[in-house]
Amino acid sequence: QVQFVESGGGLVQPGGSLRLSCAASGRILSISSMGWYRQAPGKQREWVATITRSRGTTTYADSVKGRFTIFRDNAKNTVYLEMNSLKPDDTAVYYCNTPGEKSDWGQGTQVTVSG
Numbered sequence: 001q002v003q004f005v006e007s008g009g010g011l012v013q014p015g016g017s018l019r020l021s022c023a024a025s026g027r028i029l030s031i032s033s034m035g036w037y038r039q040a041p042g043k044q045r046e047w048v049a050t051i052t053r054s055r056g057t058t059t060y061a062d063s064v065k066g067r068f069t070i071f072r073d074n075a076k077n078t079v080y081l082e083m084n085s086l087k088p089d090d091t092a093v094y095y096c097n098t099p100g101e102k103s104d105w106g107q108g109t110q111v112t113v114s115g
Contacts, residue, residue: 009109022096
């Protein structure tokens with residue numbers, strides 16, 4: 001079992017930046033890849049970005065490509081999401097999880113882009 005705790009969300013103006021963190025615990029060595037997901041009000045949860053544990057290979061959803069960067073610190077069992085040029089449409093609760101077999105979802109962290 002793996003557990004995740006997301007943090008770093010908040011209120012930011014359009015065009016601003018935030019860095020989210022995802023701390024993993026439990027059976028860490030079972031993780032080969034990690035992903036960020038988000039769920040906006042009234043919408044389904046969607047995939048945002050993925051990074052592999054070994055080589056750090058990244059992939060992104062078209063909606064965030066060029067604006068968001070996913071990176072990891074394996075020594076800290078932590079994955080990050082650097083979000084730049086934020087738009088109101090980025091407003092959502094952001095979660096992390098494994099792209100394949102999902103562990104239980106954490107509480108997520110709220111990102112609100114407004115003002």
